[in-house]
Amino acid sequence: xxxxxxxxxxxxxxxxxxxxxxxxxxxxxxxxxxxxxxxxxxxxxxxxxxxxxxxxxxxxxxxxxxxxxxxxxxxxxxxxxxxxxxxxxxxxxxxxxxxxxxxxxxxxxxxxxxxxxxxxxxxxxxxxxxxxxxxxxxxxxxxxxxxxxxxxxxxxxxxxxxxxxxxxxxxxxxxxxxxxxxxxxxxxxxxxxxxxxxxxxxxxxxxxxxxxxxxxxxxxxxxxxxxxxxxxxxxxxxxxxxxxxxxxxxxxxxxxxxxxxxxxxxxxxxxxxxxxxxxxxxxxxxxxxxxxxxxxxxxxxxxxxxxxxxxxxxxxxxxxx
Amino acid sequence: xxxxxxxxxxxxxxxxxxxxxxxxxxxxxxxxxxxxxxxxxxxxxxxxxxxxxxxxxxxxxxxxxxxxxxxxxxxxxxxxxxxxxxxxxxxxxxxxxxxxxxxxxxxxxxxxxxxxxxxxxxxxxxxxxxxxxxxxxxxxxxxxxxxxxxxxxxxxxxxxxxxxxxxxxxxxxxxxxxxxxxxxxxxxxxxxxxxxxxxxxxxxxxxxxxxxxxxxxxxxxxxxxxxxxxxxxxxxxxxxxxxxxxxxxxxxxxxxxxxxxxxxxxxxxxxxxxxxx
Numbered sequence: 001x002x003x004x005x006x007x008x009x010x011x012x013x014x015x016x017x018x019x020x021x022x023x024x025x026x027x028x029x030x031x032x033x034x035x036x037x038x039x040x041x042x043x044x045x046x047x048x049x050x051x052x053x054x055x056x057x058x059x060x061x062x063x064x065x066x067x068x069x070x071x072x073x074x075x076x077x078x079x080x081x082x083x084x085x086x087x088x089x090x091x092x093x094x095x096x097x098x099x100x101x102x103x104x105x106x107x108x109x110x111x112x113x114x115x116x117x118x119x120x121x122x123x124x125x126x127x128x129x130x131x132x133x134x135x136x137x138x139x140x141x142x143x144x145x146x147x148x149x150x151x152x153x154x155x156x157x158x159x160x161x162x163x164x165x166x167x168x169x170x171x172x173x174x175x176x177x178x179x180x181x182x183x184x185x186x187x188x189x190x191x192x193x194x195x196x197x198x199x200x201x202x203x204x205x206x207x208x209x210x211x212x213x214x215x216x217x218x219x220x221x222x223x224x225x226x227x228x229x230x231x232x233x234x235x236x237x238x239x240x241x242x243x244x245x246x247x248x249x250x251x252x253x254x255x256x257x258x259x260x261x262x263x264x265x266x267x268x269x270x271x272x273x274x275x276x277x278x279x280x281x282x283x284x285x286x287x288x289x290x291x292x293x294x295x296x297x298x299x300x301x302x303x304x305x306x307x308x309x310x311x312x313x314x315x316x317x318x319x320x321x
Numbered sequence: 322x323x324x325x326x327x328x329x330x331x332x333x334x335x336x337x338x339x340x341x342x343x344x345x346x347x348x349x350x351x352x353x354x355x356x357x358x359x360x361x362x363x364x365x366x367x368x369x370x371x372x373x374x375x376x377x378x379x380x381x382x383x384x385x386x387x388x389x390x391x392x393x394x395x396x397x398x399x400x401x402x403x404x405x406x407x408x409x410x411x412x413x414x415x416x417x418x419x420x421x422x423x424x425x426x427x428x429x430x431x432x433x434x435x436x437x438x439x440x441x442x443x444x445x446x447x448x449x450x451x452x453x454x455x456x457x458x459x460x461x462x463x464x465x466x467x468x469x470x471x472x473x474x475x476x477x478x479x480x481x482x483x484x485x486x487x488x489x490x491x492x493x494x495x496x497x498x499x500x501x502x503x504x505x506x507x508x509x510x511x512x513x514x515x516x517x518x519x520x521x522x523x524x525x526x527x528x529x530x531x532x533x534x535x536x537x538x539x540x541x542x543x544x545x546x547x548x549x550x551x552x553x554x555x556x557x558x559x560x561x562x563x564x565x566x567x568x569x570x571x572x573x574x575x576x577x578x579x580x581x582x583x584x585x586x587x588x589x590x591x592x593x594x595x596x597x598x
Contacts, residue, residue, distance in 0.1 A: 032463070056459060059493075064452040064486035071456020074441060076387055077463070079456075094446055095483075099453055103443040104435060 002185050004149065006178030014043040014112065016148035017169055020155040021080060022047050025054065031159060032056060032072060034081040036065045042082040042112050062087050066095035066109070073105040078159060085111025085127035085168060086118070093133055100164045101137040108158045109166045114144075115208060115258030116290055116298045117171045123289040132263025134166050135236040141189060142236040144168040144207035144257075147177045150233055153187035161189075170258070172208045172295060177231065192239040198226035201313045202246035202253050206232045206265050209256040209284070215306035220313055227254075227313055238268050247277040252316035254282045256309055258299075261285040280319035282312040332375050336542045339409050340370035344569050345596045346408075347401030350421040352589040356430070357422070360579035361475060362401035364506040364539070364564040369406040371545040372471060381411035384438035390468050391457050393441045395450025396475040396504065397431040398581075404428055404437075412439040448481025450474065451501065455487045458499035458557075471549070473502045477509025480518050485530070491557045492531025499557040500549065501532075504539065506566035510580045527559040539564035570595050 025031040025047065032054045033047055039057065048055040056072070058065045062083060069081040081088070088111050089096070100107045111130055118125035135142050141163065145151040151169065158165040179185055181194050192204065196217050205213035210231045217227040228250055232239065247253060253273065255266040266283030273279055286302050299305060303312070343366050351357035369392075373379075377390040394403045400421075408415055413427075420426040427436040431445030441457070444450045454472035461468055474484065491499055503523065507514050514520050524534040533555055537544045539562025548560055566580070567573030570592040573582075584592055 053463060058486070058490045061483075061486035061490065063448070063483040064455070064490055067449060067452025067483065067487065068456035068459065068490065070442065071453040071458070072460045074391070074453065074457045075460020075464070075466070077460050095449065095452070098443055098446055099449055102433075 003179065003183065004185060007176040010173035010175055011148045012171055012173050013145065013148050013151040013169055014171055016151040017110070017155060018043040018046055020152045022050055024156065024159045025051055028078070028159070030076060030078045032077050032079050034058065034065055034069050034072065034079050036060055036062050036083045036087065038083045038112065041084060042110070044082065062091040063095050066092040067099050069107040070099040070103060070105040073107050078106060078108070080108045080110055082110040082112060084125070085114035085130050086125050089127060089130040089133055096134065096140070097137055101140045104139060105164060106162050107164055109164070111166060111168045113171045114168045115170060115172070116286070116295055119295040119298055120292050122292045126290055128258070128260045128286045128290070130168060131235055131257065131259045131265065132267065135268060139164055140236060141165045141234065142168065143189065143234050145233055146207055146210035146231045147174050149176060149185060150187060150231065154233065157187070157189055168207065170208050174208055175211050177210060177214070187233070190234045190237045190239055192230040192232045192242045194228070194230055196227065196229040198228040199250055200225045200227060200252070201317050202228045202230070202250045203256065203309065203313060204230050204232045204243065204253060204265065204269060205256040206235065208258045209304060212304065212306050213256050213309055216309035216313060219306055219310045225313070225317060232265060235265060235268060238272065240272055243269060243272055244277050247273050247279045251320045252280045254284060254309060254312045254316050256284040256304065258304065259285055261287065280316045282316040284309050284312050333542050333546065336370045336374045336546070339374045340366050340542070341596070343370060343402060343405040343409060345593060346405045346418060348584070348589065348592050348596060350401055350418055352584050353419070354422045355583045357401050357583070358398045358581045359401060359584070360508070360566040360573060360582070361396060361399040361504070361506070363568045363570065363573065364566045365396070365399050365402045365473060365504045366568070367540045367542060367545060368473060368502055368504065368562055369402050371542055371549060373406045373410045375546045376549045377471070378468070379410070381439065384412065388466065388468055391441050391454070391470045393444070393450040393454040393457070393470070393472040394432060395444055395447070395472050396478055397444030397450070400428065400430065400432060403432060407437065407439045410439065413437060447475070447478040448483035451484050452487040454499060455491050455496065458491065458496040459494065461498050462494070462496060469498050469500065471500045471502060473504060475509070476503055476505045476507065476520060477514050477517070479503065479520055479523065488527065488530045488532065495531070495555070496557045497553050497555055500560060501557065502549070502560045502562055504564055505561050506564040508566045508575065508577045508580065510577070512577055524559070524561055532557050532559045534559045534561065536561045536563065540568055
């Protein structure tokens with residue numbers, strides 16, 4: 001827990017990732033990085049300079065990269081396997097399942113430039129399916145930090161935790177979310193962070209959409225509707241207790257993610273609430289393959305904006321019986 | 322058994338005895354359960370017997386000992402041979418073999434390192450063990466550890482592209498602590514490898530990837546012991562072990578139907594008679 005004050009401005013969380021990993025690697029020589037010719041896109045130039053042969057570049061070979069990660073864990077290392085999320089989660093999915101999750105190896109998978117970060121490059125390079133694919137795997141902790149502070153906390157936790165982890169990072173610039181409602185910052189894996197209190201609807205947001213959810217809550221307040229907002233940084237294990245409490249208390253939920261709602265956070269929350277506390281759930285995110293375009297445009301086209309989230313909240317509130 | 326065994330005649334006698342026992346026991350397990358991959362078990366038996374009773378440095382009391390030599394069974398379907406080898410090596414009591422593939426058994430259809438000691442990776446889908454072995458070898462290289470890493474793949478398994486990614490990485494990094502053994506029985510599940518998607522010239526392929534290649538008779542214990550036990554400071558080593566699928570049972574030898582065929586009672590009796598001779 002920390003009361004570190006909010007930093008002003010917008011941040012590319014890859015900087016927090018690289019600085020944190022380098023700091024951890026200085027203190028623990030078991031930490032190594034494994035990449036698929038992705039030193040630059042993973043922002044690991046500094047790591048390579050500082051630690052030389054502890055940066056293992058296997059070339060453009062994602063299946064091998066994840067298998068090598070499992071082998072390094074077998075040999076007592078703590079590998080951070082870092083690659084563009086689309087290739088890591090897609091090409092190497094069977095290795096993630098069998099070599100890491102099912103074999104229960106202490107491998108940290110780091111999906112860089114997740115979501116639609118590679119906007120114009122198109123659907124092959126978008127990684128919006130990763131939540132659905134990876135949260136299905138038992139034992140694989142799935143974390144999507146929302147700002148530089150959550151990024152640092154997630155990486156520190158992953159390094160100290162014995163077990164498989166997937167960290168879903170973004171290159172999109174985001175603001176520092178600041179303090180939790182209780183005036184502290186608390187990052188606890190598997191526990192959603194309460195960032196704003198409200199009573200009419202609960203907005204569960206993850207990753208790059210959390211700051212948009214906070215703006216949406218502010219807009220709603222001008223119309224007399226109060227929204228409770230969480231950063232759901234951990235998708236697996238999901239904070240089921242908090243979500244069901246909110247389902248009972250506010251009676252309406254909106255989910256937001258830079259991911260496919262089918263099987264993503266939206267899917268997870270719908271699964272959970274429909275089986276336990278059926279209430280209206282509106283899901284903001286992507287519905288399918290996206291066309292080429294800049295990231296902001298893709299967000300707007302899919303209603304992943306403060307206005308879109310506020311609209312979804314109004315719909316969810318209206319659906320309450 | 323925390324030191325590497327010496328190459329000598331008494332060791333060869335032990336390997337021979339263990340290989341005979343493993344073949345019989347695997348046959349009993351597959352017959353009893355009416356499941357398994359007996360053809361591949363029998364083709365790989367002499368390789369595993371030589372590794373476990375002539376080459377590897379391990380301690381069954383300390384399966385997680387960081388200094389142990391690693392053996393990664395990439396052809397994870399051949400559990401009949403893997404489990405009998407681990408049992409004979411002292412990792413678990415013999416009566417566990419009787420639970421082979423039973424409901425909830427530790428002796429899963431494919432190996433699981435959390436169910437049984439001595440297993441390095443949960444293989445089964447082909448083309449997984451080799452990259453894992455490369456990672457283990459890199460870890461050893463980074464820390465200057467003196468353990469060796471061995472990985473066994475099937476030959477049909479070489480059709481999986483992930484093997485060639487691993488071969489490139491190991492060749493590029495000159496992983497002298499890594500030995501790849503290919504169980505070259507020339508049959509895959511459905512047909513001959515060369516009729517399916519040909520692998521030859523397999524040795525030349527590995528040479529082109531920067532490996533030191535040796536071809537041997539994969540049933541000759543003395544050759545296996547010499548080659549697998551040799552010290553190496555050069556490039557990674559690929560040992561193409563020419564084998565016969567179903568080796569040791571005349572009517573099973575070199576026939577694709579015994580990839581996962583199960584002997585009936587009469588076939589079982591005939592097989593056991595041949596394996597006991």
